[in-house]
Amino acid sequence: MQESIDRARGLIESLPYMQEFRHKTVVIKYGGHAMVDENLKKQFALDIILMKHIGINPVIVHGGGPQINRLLDRLEIKPSYVQGMRVTDGETMSVVEMVLVGKVNKEIVGNINHCGGRAVGLSGRDGDLICAEKMKVSKKNDGTLEDAPPELIDLGRVGQVTRVNPEILQALETNDFIPVIAPVGVGEDGQAFNINADLVAGSIAAELKAAKLVLLTDVAGVQDNEGTLLKSLKRSDLESYIDNGTIGGGMIPKVRCCGDALKAGVTKTHIIDGRIEHAILLEIFTREGIGTEIV
Numbered sequence: 001m002q003e004s005i006d007r008a009r010g011l012i013e014s015l016p017y018m019q020e021f022r023h024k025t026v027v028i029k030y031g032g033h034a035m036v037d038e039n040l041k042k043q044f045a046l047d048i049i050l051m052k053h054i055g056i057n058p059v060i061v062h063g064g065g066p067q068i069n070r071l072l073d074r075l076e077i078k079p080s081y082v083q084g085m086r087v088t089d090g091e092t093m094s095v096v097e098m099v100l101v102g103k104v105n106k107e108i109v110g111n112i113n114h115c116g117g118r119a120v121g122l123s124g125r126d127g128d129l130i131c132a133e134k135m136k137v138s139k140k141n142d143g144t145l146e147d148a149p150p151e152l153i154d155l156g157r158v159g160q161v162t163r164v165n166p167e168i169l170q171a172l173e174t175n176d177f178i179p180v181i182a183p184v185g186v187g188e189d190g191q192a193f194n195i196n197a198d199l200v201a202g203s204i205a206a207e208l209k210a211a212k213l214v215l216l217t218d219v220a221g222v223q224d225n226e227g228t229l230l231k232s233l234k235r236s237d238l239e240s241y242i243d244n245g246t247i248g249g250g251m252i253p254k255v256r257c258c259g260d261a262l263k264a265g266v267t268k269t270h271i272i273d274g275r276i277e278h279a280i281l282l283e284i285f286t287r288e289g290i291g292t293e294i295v
């Protein structure tokens, strides 16, 4: 009996958050490292379905970096990264699109639909959802390409978002579908760009003026040099953490996209551990939340 009462209390605790986020958009970035096993993938699908059922509008942007690397490895292509971005030549671009759009996207859509939701898979090329241009990266803080030209590093087909056309997302929301978006953009030449999924999630959250942007990854959140979780970070402090090396690698695009999303009007952003069961629900529907919030 007590167990049932505690469960009911848990539901009541989440009531204010259900009320707060009803009819609001929450953009969830589902990182490749958070797609650990079948059970966790199913729990993720159920969390999203629950959100949709109580009137929240979840929009999923997924990654798939480790999954791309597995196929590259089989093809004996060595991956390389600069500031958390995959250097993407033509051949790598084909692999990226094949894995993200053809495999990871379909698997997430399949899981949600199999569990009773109504998901639709998209890439940024569908309906010109994500328009992109070649990303320009300066040498600052990468520490890897000593021989690169002093000003810019050529990352190949890596893109940065220039515009988000949200019409297709609005049409899906009107018809109660859950969009699942692969981070591939379209350039002016109609060709694909590989875009870091965090950056896509940030741009979509900004365009939709989302109430929340939640990034699911494989660490507890942003940590300091001793490995202690930083529960709350200010947007204005992010660049100094990057400059002094506290925040590095794949965490750089994450915190930057949170900063940009906040600047564009997203209310709150979070970086949380996607390896925890029901991580999203714990973040959205509990008082204490989990991970790092960036405000």
Ligand SMILES: Nc1ncnc2c1ncn2[C@@H]1O[C@H](COP(=O)(O)OP(=O)(O)O)[C@@H](O)[C@H]1O
Pocket: 031, 032, 033, 034, 063, 065, 066, 084, 216, 217, 218, 219, 221, 222, 223, 224, 246, 247, 248, 249, 250, 251, 252
């Ligand atoms: N200050 C930091 N706090 C936490 N993780 C960090 C930090 N700096 C660098 N990282 C690295 O960033 C990684 C997360 O980025 P990434 O591997 O790209 O994740 P995802 O695949 O989820 O997008 C962590 O696993 C960690 O190795």
Ligand SMILES: CC(=O)N[C@@H](CCC(=O)OP(=O)(O)O)C(=O)O
Pocket: 030, 031, 032, 033, 062, 063, 064, 065, 066, 068, 084, 085, 086, 096, 158, 159, 183, 194, 195, 196, 197, 198, 250
């Ligand atoms: C330019 C760039 O780095 N693109 C990423 C896109 C996938 C991604 O971001 O996946 P995760 O979120 O799982 O890391 C890549 O090629 O790995």
